[in-house]
Amino acid sequence: MSAPGEPDLYEVLGISKGASKSEIKKAYHKAALSSHPDKVPEDQREEADAKFKSVSQAYEILNDDDTRDMYDQHGMAAFEKGGAGGGQGPDLDDILAQMFGGGMGGMPGMGGMPGMGGHSHGPGQRKGGKGRSELQQYEVTLEELYKGKTTRFASTKKVVCEHCKGSGGKEKAKAKPCDTCKGRGQTTQLRPVGPGLVTQETVACSTCSGRGSFYADKDKCKKCKGVRTVSAKKILELYIPRGSREGEKIVLAGEADQDPDDDSPGDIVFELVEETHKVFHRAGADLQAQLEISLAEALTGFHRVVLTHLDGRGISLNVQQPEGQVLRPDEILKIPGEGMPLKRSDAKGDLYLTVNVKFPEDGWLKDQAAVDKVRAVLPKTEPITYGPGETPELVDEVDFITVDSMEEFGADSDDPRAGGEWEDDEDEGAGGAQCQQQ
Ligand SMILES: [Zn+2]
Numbered sequence: 001m002s003a004p005g006e007p008d009l010y011e012v013l014g015i016s017k018g019a020s021k022s023e024i025k026k027a028y029h030k031a032a033l034s035s036h037p038d039k040v041p042e043d044q045r046e047e048a049d050a051k052f053k054s055v056s057q058a059y060e061i062l063n064d065d066d067t068r069d070m071y072d073q074h075g076m077a078a079f080e081k082g083g084a085g086g087g088q089g090p091d092l093d094d095i096l097a098q099m100f101g102g103g104m105g106g107m108p109g110m111g112g113m114p115g116m117g118g119h120s121h122g123p124g125q126r127k128g129g130k131g132r133s134e135l136q137q138y139e140v141t142l143e144e145l146y147k148g149k150t151t152r153f154a155s156t157k158k159v160v161c162e163h164c165k166g167s168g169g170k171e172k173a174k175a176k177p178c179d180t181c182k183g184r185g186q187t188t189q190l191r192p193v194g195p196g197l198v199t200q201e202t203v204a205c206s207t208c209s210g211r212g213s214f215y216a217d218k219d220k221c222k223k224c225k226g227v228r229t230v231s232a233k234k235i236l237e238l239y240i241p242r243g244s245r246e247g248e249k250i251v252l253a254g255e256a257d258q259d260p261d262d263d264s265p266g267d268i269v270f271e272l273v274e275e276t277h278k279v280f281h282r283a284g285a286d287l288q289a290q291l292e293i294s295l296a297e298a299l300t301g302f303h304r305v306v307l308t309h310l311d312g313r314g315i316s317l318n319v320q321q322p323e324g325q326v327l328r329p330d331e332i333l334k335i336p337g338e339g340m341p342l343k344r345s346d347a348k349g350d351l352y353l354t355v356n357v358k359f360p361e362d363g364w365l366k367d368q369a370a371v372d373k374v375r376a377v378l379p380k381t382e383p384i385t386y387g388p389g390e391t392p393e394l395v396d397e398v399d400f401i402t403v404d405s406m407e408e409f410g411a412d413s414d415d416p417r418a419g420g421e422w423e424d425d426e427d428e429g430a431g432g433a434q435c436q437q438q
């Protein structure tokens with residue numbers, strides 16, 4: 001969602017609305033490199049500078065799930081105080097207050113975002129509007145996300161006292177203005193912030209709880225004792241659609257604590273956290289698992305259940321010999337339609353099985369006869385043929401040990417090729433980020 005005349009962040013990066021995190025990152029690297037002010041001729045610098053800034057901003061917003069959600073819902077208005085232009089956009093503080101329970105000064109890790117300063121409403125200042133929402137994390141298993149889940153739980157929340165309609169006083173009683181704060185609802189206080197340093201801050205008046213007035217004990221509502229709200233238990237139902245993903249939010253509208261000062265109560269928002277699964281890895285709607293087979297199975301085929309799917313079904317493979325497929329270590333078998341279900345659809349993603357061949361133990365051939373027997377059935381080993389002049393003149397017979405990894409390769413050498421891997425994309429990423437901070 002973007003207002004007319006406002007750049008669409010997805011267009012700025014040249015990606016689709018459904019782009020994954022890695023697509024966003026790639027697109028940002030590409031765009032940042034091509035528009036980096038240091039990389040263009042002098043006369044194009046101003047234009048490149050503006051483009052570089054908008055690309056960086058688009059990345060900063062879309063790369064974070066929370067800010068991306070806010071952008072998808074509210075457009076750039078979510079990040080501009082008072083909504084430059086129409087002035088009708090929702091205020092960022094309100095959005096943050098809804099999401100995280102109000103009064104928080106900015107968000108960690110979001111430095112440099114326009115309009116995201118540390119301003120916060122003082123206590124007791126918030127009047128009207130929608131109440132604070134509660135954000136809670138909710139852990140779900142991959143099985144639950146595969147099948148979908150409905151769960152009921154008891155929630156205790158504050159509801160506006162019905163007896164006094166939230167006034168806190170008896171029917172005909174009048175609240176008296178608070179002397180402590182002179183009816184302002186807040187007082188100023190000095191707070192030490194370091195050796196010899198104090199800062200003045202505004203806090204809700206403790207005498208009247210920020211209301212500016214209060215009822216004398218004899219005038220307080222009998223039911224809520226002047227608190228204006230009472231605790232109530234309610235059974236809530238949380239429905240997680242099948243195919244839901246990590247980080248998705250499920251909103252129980254209006255189920256947060258009630259406050260007589262709010263026009264409407266906030267929401268309870270559950271953010272899904274996907275538990276790590278011991279068999280399956282998930283990326284989007286696709287699943288990946290290991291296919292463990294023996295060397296004999298790799299060479300001669302098999303017909304059996306190879307794993308249990310998330311809904312409890314056995315998944316069977318039939319690899320027939322003779323003249324059938326040989327399965328090699330790290331080969332990947334793609335099984336269309338056996339991945340995660342897609343939301344609101346009968347379609348499913350795909351399942352990728354990585355072949356893991358269990359080789360026999362050292363010393364499994366007990367005698368020369370066994371060695372000869374295996375050699376006789378396996379394909380013949382072709383001797384190396386050398387071209388003219390390529391035959392080595394000197395041959396050394398060497399010893400070896402086996403190691404677990406290439407970790408020691410080039411260790412302590414400062415050589416970027418140490419560890420046996422050329423660093424790729426990720427390394428570029430770090431460079432790009434440094435670059436952007438200059
Ligand atoms: Zn007061």
Ligand SMILES: [Zn+2]
Pocket residue numbers: 161162163164165166167168169221222223224225226228229
């Ligand atoms: Zn009451």
